[in-house]
Amino acid sequence: MFTGIIQAQGYIKRIDVRNGDWRLTVAVGELDMTDVAMGDSIATQGVCLTAVEFNANEFVADVSAETLKVTTLGDLKIGSKVNLEKALRLQDRLGGHLVSGHVDGVGLVKTISQDARSWRYLIEAPVEIARYIAHKGSVCINGVSLTVNQVSGCEFDVNIVPHTREKTTIREWQVGSRLNLEVDLLARYLERLISGPNAEGEKQAKPAVITETLLAQAGYL
Template identity: 80%
Template sequence: MFTGIIQAQGQIKRIDVRNGDWRLTVLVSELDMSDVGIGDSIATNGVCLTAVEFSAKEFVADVSAETLKVTTLGQMKVGSKVNLEKALRLQDRLGGHLVSGHVDGVGRVKSISQDARSWRYWIEAPADIARYIAHKGSVCINGISLTVNQVTGCEFDVNIVPHTRAETTISEWQVGTEVNLEVDLLARYLERLLAGPQAVYAPEANTSTITKEYLAQSGYL
């Protein structure tokens, strides 16, 4: 588990293609690796990766074909910057929200505008996960815990303060940039709980039986 509070920016040092999947070497920059062990998890642009080798300056992780297919890691090149966060410890402050590092889908930056000293980014989410994104709810974008300001159909916007923009890879985003999205954990489990064991979930199943009326009848509203 993670919090979505980025601890450092890293950089892709090496990509080894191995029978359809990848082995990544990531330079960790200022990330403290003194308490990392083999098998520990490090969120890389919001994707939970397992360290199979590491040193004070870098770590190595295998990336499956499935992960390359459903996240933006497959677009990474040597030199690409990534957001890094080590796994949450139970005694840590939960400054963001609970994040699993299991990406739900890939979104796209639709527009960027400055708002006083902050920046507004409108993001388009895939239709099958947009229903989980709520006004003033939490969303994880490239590993960053952010608050949703507005929602219009499949698009939503987030406000980025100067500190977050400076300490993460957000400053590199442009209109059209693809980003990893992870929705709030509770929303996914609530839908599954209310839908019952007969419900079928697959990438092509973009409809939901959960409505506002259904939630009200079930005592959630």
């Protein structure tokens, strides 16, 4: 688990293509590697990767063909900058929100505009996950925990303050940039809970209508 609070910016140092999947070598920048152990998870652009080799300056991780297909990691090149976060410890502050590092879909930057000293990004989410993105809810984008300002259909916008833009790869986003999106864990589990008896046949069942009664029965009210 992660928090979506970026600890360092690294870059892709090496890409080895191996029978359809990749082995990445990631230079970690200022990320403190002194407490990292073999097999630890490090979120890279919001994707949970397992360190199979590491030293103070870099780590190596295997990326499956499936991960390359459903995330933007396949877009990376030598020198591409990446957001990095080590796995959450139980005694750590939860400054963002609970993030699994399992990307739900790839979004697209539609517009970028200045908003006083901040920047506002309009992002289009895939239709299959758009329903999990809520006004003033949390969303993880390229590993960064962000608050949703407004939602309209499959589009939502986020406001980025100068500090966040400077300390992450967000400053490199352009119109058309592809982004890793992970929706709030609670939203997915809530939908599963309220589906109740329909869970086994959910492929045929109609989506449950969320009502106060259903929320109360699930223990949320």
